[in-house]
Amino acid sequence: MFELHxxxxxxxxxxxxxxxxxxxxxxxxxxxxxxxxxATKVVLLFxxxxxxxxxxxxxxxxxxxxxxxxxxxxxxxxMRPYVEDASDPASKSLASIHSRNAAFGPESCYTCHxxxxxxxxxxxxxxxxxxxxxxxxxxxxxxxxxEGGKPIHMYKEFQNGMCVRCHSTEAPRWAAVEDHAGMxxxxxxxxxxxxxxxxxxxxxxxxxxxxxxxxxxxPAGEQKE
Amino acid sequence: xxxxxxxTIRRLVLISTIATLGSLFLMxxxxxxxxxxxxxxxxxxxxxxxxxxxxxxxxxxxxxxxxYGEHDELGQAGSAGSGxxxx
Numbered sequence: 001m002f003e004l005h006x007x008x009x010x011x012x013x014x015x016x017x018x019x020x021x022x023x024x025x026x027x028x029x030x031x032x033x034x035x036x037x038x039a040t041k042v043v044l045l046f047x048x049x050x051x052x053x054x055x056x057x058x059x060x061x062x063x064x065x066x067x068x069x070x071x072x073x074x075x076x077x078x079m080r081p082y083v084e085d086a087s088d089p090a091s092k093s094l095a096s097i098h099s100r101n102a103a104f105g106p107e108s109c110y111t112c113h114x115x116x117x118x119x120x121x122x123x124x125x126x127x128x129x130x131x132x133x134x135x136x137x138x139x140x141x142x143x144x145x146x147e148g149g150k151p152i153h154m155y156k157e158f159q160n161g162m163c164v165r166c167h168s169t170e171a172p173r174w175a176a177v178e179d180h181a182g183m184x185x186x187x188x189x190x191x192x193x194x195x196x197x198x199x200x201x202x203x204x205x206x207x208x209x210x211x212x213x214x215x216x217x218x219p220a221g222e223q224k225e
Numbered sequence: 226x227x228x229x230x231x232x233t234i235r236r237l238v239l240i241s242t243i244a245t246l247g248s249l250f251l252m253x254x255x256x257x258x259x260x261x262x263x264x265x266x267x268x269x270x271x272x273x274x275x276x277x278x279x280x281x282x283x284x285x286x287x288x289x290x291x292x293y294g295e296h297d298e299l300g301q302a303g304s305a306g307s308g309x310x311x312x
Contacts, residue, residue, distance in 0.1 A: 012256050019253045026242050026249075036238065041286055044238065048245050048282045052252075052275045059252045060268060066259045075260055132261050 008065040015058035022051035067128065068110040070099070076131070078139045078146030081206035081214040083109070088216065094203040103166070112162055113154075127155055145206075145214025152209050160187060163194045229293040237285035244278035 004010055025047030034040050066072055074083030086095040086108055099108035114124045142149035167174060169188055175181055179197060186192035195203070200210035208214060248271045255267030 015256055016253065019249050022249055023246065026246050029242055030239075036235065036289065041289075044242075044282065045286075048241055049279050052245055052249060052279070055249060055252050056272055056275060059256050063255060063259060063264050063268060067264065072259070072261070128261075129265065132265060135261070 008062045011058040011062035011065075015055045015062060018051045018054040018058065022047050022055065025051070064125075067125070068107045070106050070109050073109040076135050076139075077144060078135065078142060078149060078152060080145050081208065081212055082204050084216065085204060085206045091205075091216075093205050094198060130155075143214075146208065147214060149208075152207065157193065158195045160190050160194050164188075229288055234285045234289050234293065237281050237288075241278040241282040241285065244274050244281070248272065248275035248278065 004013065025043055029040070029044060029047065070083055070086060073079050074087075082095065085091050085093050086099040088096055089100065091097075095108070095112075098104045098112065101108075104111045110124070114120050139146060139149040146152070164187075169175070169180070169184060175184060180187070183192045187194065200207065201212070204210055204212070206212035206214055206216065251263075251267045251271035251274070255263045255271070
């Protein structure tokens with residue numbers, strides 16, 4: 001459970017170690033109830049202040065890091081059509097192809113969907129709280145793939161900026177594509193949207209919002225489910 | 226306005242200790258089982274609880290250092306018996 005593979009694992013371990021120390025101090029105080037002398041006050045300051053602050057700091061950072069991962073997005077069942085497809089090595093969807101790229105990897109949802117601004121991480125996480133609210137109030141009792149819920153949509157239109165971070169529009173091979181060449185300036189200005197052509201059903205084909213039924217196409221579905 | 230005794234100070238520390246244990250429980254649970262709801266609860270309620278309990282503890286210590294309750298009956302009994310531990 002606690003194999004240390006990343007900074008996140010180290011942070012989780014240090015948070016848990018600090019929590020164990022704090023809990024030991026506090027339980028000892030509750031059990032023994034020593035006089036509130038100077039030594040007790042100092043020890044309690046560690047148990048009530050220093051150690052919980054360390055737990056909070058390390059826990060927050062590791063928690064935030066975890067919220068960037070595709071596993072976290074998939075922990076709400078309505079995201080299964082998206083996450084299962086993105087994780088499917090046989091899928092040809094754009095989400096899956098990008099997820100197989102090491103630059104996206106296990107954080108592919110966040111990499112494409114996080115706001116690309118100076119406070120992008122904050123606004124994205126604030127929207128995450130909205131997701132949680134809607135999940136509890138509207139989607140909690142939907143089917144295993146979110147069947148029966150309202151189609152999921154983005155809060156604002158997907159911006160070209162998310163695509164041109166990597167697809168710079170400068171590469172000769174990209175510019176040689178006839179459709180790209182015909183509207184290259186419009187794409188750069190954002191007047192033509194990447195998703196006008198690379199539409200939702202090509203990105204997340206299993207999503208209800210894009211005409212999918214949540215599950216994998218029949219042959220792959222038989223192998224998976 | 227308030228009649229602060231040694232017992233009051235001990236109670237503040239007791240409440241602070243229990244509240245901190247509650248906040249630690251939430252934070253540890255969110256680390257071990259990082260689901261969306263638990264993470265949000267730990268990062269909001271857990272930390273509000275933790276900070277409030279620390280403030281309560283610091284208040285208790287400040288009152289103690291200012292000598293509140295030094296002269297009340299129980300305080301004297303506590304001081305004579307087991308330092309300030311007379312609850």
